[in-house]
Each structure stands twice: as structure tokens, then as C-alpha cells.
Amino acid sequence: MPPWPGDDEAYDVPGAWPPTDVGEMSHEPIEPIARFVGVSLDCADPAALADFYLGLLGGQVLWRSADSAGIRVPGVVLAMQRVADYRPPAWPGSSVVHLDLTADQDVEDVAARAVAAGAVRAEHQPDPRWRVLLDPAGHPFCITTIVPPDA
Numbered sequence: 001m002p003p004w005p006g007d008d009e010a011y012d013v014p015g016a017w018p019p020t021d022v023g024e025m026s027h028e029p030i031e032p033i034a035r036f037v038g039v040s041l042d043c044a045d046p047a048a049l050a051d052f053y054l055g056l057l058g059g060q061v062l063w064r065s066a067d068s069a070g071i072r073v074p075g076v077v078l079a080m081q082r083v084a085d086y087r088p089p090a091w092p093g094s095s096v097v098h099l100d101l102t103a104d105q106d107v108e109d110v111a112a113r114a115v116a117a118g119a120v121r122a123e124h125q126p127d128p129r130w131r132v133l134l135d136p137a138g139h140p141f142c143i144t145t146i147v148p149p150d151a
Helices: 046-057 107-116
Strands: 038-043 060-064 068-073 076-082 099-102 130-134 140-144
Touching: 038 046, 046 060, 046 068, 046 076, 107 130, 107 140
Parallel strands: 038 076, 099 140
Antiparallel strands: 060 068, 068 076, 130 140
């Protein structure tokens, strides 16, 4: 499996993420003041976007309404919410949060299966370790074989 920051090995790809110059890392846990429970994705069609991510990641429908849908996928809850006059984010170029998904197999095969499920391959591919795709609502997401420690 490829290394992660803090591992003995590192990538030699300029501008790559994870960065190779991570400096000193703390291994001591920090007490939280809140818990991370989910990611909300703005879109025009919550049901369609929920179905896309269910097909891609598996999981369970938690709720569906005209204005939102929630699914539990391994590791997190994704909530799709209808936004009037929704416009997809511009990637690259605008500051957007995106999902990093891991593939237990060949990245190209998983990317091709995501495209078959409704994703679109992004024109700009900045790093050979990731495949950047856009979900049906235009949100960028990455597929990689890199897995953080303890994930």
C-alpha cells in the first residue's frame, strides 16, 4: 500500500498530496469539542445524487424528502440538500471541499465503474495517484488507493 505522511517512504511528486514535507507530527490524541458526523452536498436533485452515492459506496438510506436525502455510507453520513438555482462548483479554481475515496483495487478500474454509474472524469488530473471525477451534481471527488493509517 502506498505510504502516508509520517511513513518511512514518501512520494517524490512535486506539489503532490499528501505532502512530503509534513514536518513534526503529533501522535497524541486531542480531546474534541465536537464530533464529525456527516457531509452535506448542495444539489438540484437530492434523490438522484443519493442514488449515485449509494451505487458507488453502498450504504443505507436514512431519509428521503422532496428537499433532502440522507444516506449512511461506510464511515460517514452524506446529506444531499436541494438548493434553488444550484450551480455546480468550478474545479479546479474555486475553493471546494471534496471527498477522497479509497479503492481496494486498480484506480482506473474503479474510476471507470464510477463513470458507468454517472460520474464524469475531470479534465484536469493533477496527480497520477488520484483520479478526479465529478458526481452527477458536479461535485469533485477523488479515487485513490492511498489509505490513512488506522482508517
